[in-house]
Amino acid sequence: MTPVPAPDPALRTSRSGPVAEIRIGDGHRRNALPGRAWARLAREVGELGEDRSLRALVIRGQGDTFCAGSNMTDWVDADTGYVEESFAHMEAAFTAIEDCPVPVIAEIRGVAAGAGCQLALACDLRLMADGARIGMPIARLGILASPAFAARLVALAGPAAARELLYTGRLLAAHTAVARGLAEDSVPEEQLTARTRDLATAIAGQPPAAIRAAKLAVTAALAPQRQAAAVNPRPAVARPHFDRAITAFLGQRSATAPAPPAG
Template sequence: MGELVQVEIGDGSDGAPSGVATIRLTRPPMNALNTAMQEELRAAAEQVSSDGSVRAVVLFGGEKVFAAGADVKEFAGQDHAYMLRDAHRLTSALDALARIPKPVIAAVTGFALGGGCELALTADFRVSADNAKWGQPEILLGIIPGAGGTQRLPRLIGPAKAKDLIYTGRFVAADEALELGLVDVVVPKDEVYPTALAMAAKFAKGPAHALAAAKAAVDGGLDGDLASGLRLEAHLFASLFATEDRTIGMTSFIENGPGKAVFTGAGE
């Protein structure tokens, strides 16, 4: 457990689904993403990635706020030479979350701005409170998003819509974020975390290797041309024939019909 980021792994008790880990930000009042928190997020990503008991992950900033951005006071004291050395570390910290080989859901309350929005973009899905505010306001500080916002946001909502948010720095309400495709589900703020947990719980019961392969195929395919993506897909598709879950899934389908398999997440 870190001081600013905690990993909680559900065991099926107290409403915490078995196999679901919560990466919880704990730097009140706004969960500003300073250097220490970025490194604890990296460590949390490595922990849940390597823990075989974790089958799905929820990113959560708490009931009041997800993350209102980077620590501007910390940034203000850094010069060009320092940032030339440090910019990659910042990007790679959040990239570690994007590379978690398991389904990840961001549960967003309050604000997801700047680095907070970039953090949410590392997830596969985003559940937003109906009163949450989203945005990439770095331009208002005379800079641009530096932890994936200029890359993940246009891949998610398209370049023109992303440029609107990045060029203006404007805040986006939850209903518009849903319309843009920035978020996937909008619920009352008290239902954000339970909704994300319920989504994660469904994935936690799925075939772990196939889910990891699907994520790798989609994310990897977006980074290259179609031919490269198809080769990646074919390789990952074939690799799943070495897993126990493939045997379970196909046997169950033949004997009982679709959707009734109970997966183990094991290889053969």
């Protein structure tokens, strides 16, 4: 008999009336996700979006952080094909969120970095705890920013801010992220869940057809930018720098667990 695989602890989906929630991660490694979890996230969002009774979707992290991106232990000694596949799974998850027919709200505690930042930017709305940070510290790891990655930053914060964040890898503090357009609001951490609930409830209380039409209209307005970013695939990482950086980063994390600089 073939054993039934255990549920993936990296994602948990729940439902409260017309509002669904996806909780990211298992509380370890700042909720960084392996490739298979990104693939599952794309499927989960797609399935939820097919439910006509759904009015809003909230994405939050497990515990005290949102998502630090991809679990880089997944890439140790991995061949280029596997790494490229991981990035394809990530992009599929972000696209599924952008294409979800109902509004998606990101509730951000701790850090939203790298693919975690992209996950937040793919959502329609972002609420941050006042101690949270967001950014794209990927260049130092030899990860090559894709046009789709850059497009999400440009759409919200403009090209100058996108360049700064991609060139420096700086993480923005919540109040700065709001000022730059990367989040709608920052609130004291103890108020964040209630603020998210109130926003989701307000959206769910609107006429469903009007909300779905509003999201479709915004998606259509952004379509030229998204299409321009969908260029032919290109390498996602620069080797051998990527391999050295991953090894050094994981060794450093195990010793001191540093965080990228905030701003």
